Amino acid sequence: MDRRTDRIAEAGAGYPGASPIKVTSPYQTSPALLARLSVARADQRKEIMRTVYVAAIAAVAAGGAWWLWSQSDGSGQVEEGRALAIVTMPATLSPEAQAGQQAFAANCASCHGTDAEGRAGTAPPLIHKIYEPGHHGDMAFVMAARNGVRAHHWPFGNMAPVPGLTDPELAGIISFVREVQVANGIR
The missing domain is CATH 1.20.5 (Single alpha-helices involved in coiled-coils or other helix-helix interfaces)
Incomplete structure (x- = not known):
């Protein structure tokens, strides 16, 4: 049993x-x-x-x-130096963003393009969803400008630090980029 x-x-x-x-x-x-x-x-x-x-x-x-x-349409490489994004500039910029636009032109535009549209073979567009505030906050821009940054989203190589930028210039650059992002639907 x-x-x-x-x-x-x-x-x-x-x-x-x-x-x-x-x-x-x-x-x-x-x-x-x-x-x-x-x-x-x-x-x-x-x-x-x-x-x-x-x-x-x-x-x-x-x-x-x-x-x-x-991936690209397969038609070959993008022409070196060509803009990587189509950017719509806002009708008006705040005074801080206007000052930032000037600082951006002097320190960043040679790589990232006049309107932060990026340049093929050189640097990524900052007017892109990857750089929206929820993914790359303002401090990411500060750290990149101060310390440089290793390539991690794009195949452009590492970014060197930007010497000589003052805190007000950097704050203005961030305001400029954020206002242009908003004008392009990136929040």
Whole structure:
């Protein structure tokens, strides 16, 4: 007898006139049923693994498609020095951004373009969703200007520090870039 049957038999034996009985559990199974269940479980595992493989292949295919779609049209290299973004300038700039535009022209435009549109082969556009405030806050611009920055989003190489920028000039440059970003739908 199994443990459950033993307990029931012992409990019944304590009553006057009761005789021990053997109770069969509805959970007892035959060896043939156990074999069928084990085969069914193996089939379930195989089906789950097939599903996982198909999902992994689909994810890799989707990633590859995204990568291909995000690449250039395949017509060759972009002309060196060409603007990388089309930038719409705001109708007006705040006084701080106007001063920043002048500082940007003197310190940043040679690489990033007059309107921060970037230059092929030189530097990325700052009027781009990568540089939105939620991803690259104002302090990222400060750190880049003060310390330089390693290339991490673009294939342009590292950016060297910009010597001689004062804090007010840097604040103005950031205001200029942010106001132009807003004019281009980057918030």
